[in-house]
Amino acid sequence: MLPKVIVYSRIPEDVLARIQESCEVTYYEKLNEENHSSFMKELTNAEAVLGSGLKVDKDLLAKAPKLSVVSNITVGYDNLNIDDLTERGVLATNTPTVLDDTVADTMMSLILATRRRIVELDQLVKSGNWKANISKEHFGLDVHHKKLGIIGMGRVGQTVAKRAEAGFDMEIIYHNRSRNEWAEQNHHATYCSLEELLKESDVVCLLTPLTKETYELMGKEEFQLMKKTAVFINGSRGATVDEDALVQALETGEIYAAGLDVFKEEPVPVDHPLLTMKNVVTLPHIGSATHETRHKMAELAADNMLAALGGACPPTPINGEVRS
Ligand SMILES: NC(=O)C1=CN([C@@H]2O[C@H](COP(=O)(O)OP(=O)(O)OC[C@H]3O[C@@H](n4cnc5c(N)ncnc54)[C@H](O)[C@@H]3O)[C@@H](O)[C@H]2O)C=CC1
Numbered sequence: 001m002l003p004k005v006i007v008y009s010r011i012p013e014d015v016l017a018r019i020q021e022s023c024e025v026t027y028y029e030k031l032n033e034e035n036h037s038s039f040m041k042e043l044t045n046a047e048a049v050l051g052s053g054l055k056v057d058k059d060l061l062a063k064a065p066k067l068s069v070v071s072n073i074t075v076g077y078d079n080l081n082i083d084d085l086t087e088r089g090v091l092a093t094n095t096p097t098v099l100d101d102t103v104a105d106t107m108m109s110l111i112l113a114t115r116r117r118i119v120e121l122d123q124l125v126k127s128g129n130w131k132a133n134i135s136k137e138h139f140g141l142d143v144h145h146k147k148l149g150i151i152g153m154g155r156v157g158q159t160v161a162k163r164a165e166a167g168f169d170m171e172i173i174y175h176n177r178s179r180n181e182w183a184e185q186n187h188h189a190t191y192c193s194l195e196e197l198l199k200e201s202d203v204v205c206l207l208t209p210l211t212k213e214t215y216e217l218m219g220k221e222e223f224q225l226m227k228k229t230a231v232f233i234n235g236s237r238g239a240t241v242d243e244d245a246l247v248q249a250l251e252t253g254e255i256y257a258a259g260l261d262v263f264k265e266e267p268v269p270v271d272h273p274l275l276t277m278k279n280v281v282t283l284p285h286i287g288s289a290t291h292e293t294r295h296k297m298a299e300l301a302a303d304n305m306l307a308a309l310g311g312a313c314p315p316t317p318i319n320g321e322v323r324s
């Protein structure tokens with residue numbers, strides 16, 4: 001008997017076909033109200049689920065008595081209650097590393113777009129309002145040779161540091177749970193307190209996971225510490241930021257601009273105040289969303305799930321202790 005698995009996000013056909021060679025697959029391109037009851041029924045027999053974003057905690061586990069593997073097609077795993085999974089002996093996996101370069105490219109594009117006002121000035125041209133030579137009301141701020149402060153100097157953070165230092169001659173400072181010697185040696189990154197980083201940076205780039213400690217890490221006081229000419233970039237998760245405080249900081253000119261790939265509520269509601277501001281560049285959570293990288297992420301998620309179902313150690317486990 002082949003193991004029953006649920007794939008609950010759209011994945012490339014070749015990856016799906018590979019999973020189907022050794023598993024009985026129920027496939028949903030995405031979960032929604034229409035397929036909810038079918039999904040819950042399938043869950044009672046599923047040994048594994050693979051996809052992005054499903055909230056898994058003890059309530060869901062209670063409805064999935066045979067589940068042994070949860071394979072996320074994301075590196076962030078704030079959707080998973082790891083303690084609940086570990087207690088039940090369910091292995092969780094994610095997709096680190098394969099997306100670092102693509103996410104770092106997205107962060108650089110937000111840094112450039114906010115400081116050089118790319119989206120706002122694109123609109124000026126397309127709306128027919130480019131009437132004369134542009135003058136200082138349209139000037140932006142430099143990126144090269146400025147100070148980049150990275151909060152969360154992990155895999156993605158150090159890949160951003162590499163681009164910023166090598167390509168833009170930026171000076172890198174960072175705040176992290178612990179020192180990142182690799183970034184210090186290879187990108188001349190200097191460790192500092194959060195307060196120092198906020199006061200000194202021209203660009204603040206947030207790249208921590210969402211945890212109890214990082215929930216609303218950026219709030220009113222933190223924005224007040226930033227320079228009026230600094231931009232704030234969020235590539236982590238929306239809930240690491242108090243969005244009301246961010247709106248206020250932008251409205252009052254406490255900070256220059258914000259570039260946001262993530263929001264507390266996704267899709268972000270169209271009437272959200274952040275969407276009305278010229279100095280905010282928004283993206284629909286596309287940090288890793290290229291054809292190449294999403295393919296690699298789906299492949300790694302499949303490798304993880306198939307290894308774990310076969311009793312082997314998966315390439316990138318989160319709670320590896322479950323199998324030891
Ligand atoms: N926008 C997007 O599409 C993407 C978003 N992400 C987000 O970025 C996060 C980071 O990804 P990776 O770099 O692969 O993870 P990572 O685990 O390699 O790096 C995260 C870093 O944050 C640090 N950190 C954790 N809590 C902290 C705190 N309270 N204060 C300071 N530093 C803290 C850790 O020490 C670690 O060095 C993911 O968890 C995810 O939420 C990742 C990929 C794509």
Ligand SMILES: O=C(O)C(=O)CO
Pocket residue numbers: 073074075076077099287288289
């Ligand atoms: O991998 C993640 O954590 C994302 O947010 C999407 O790539």
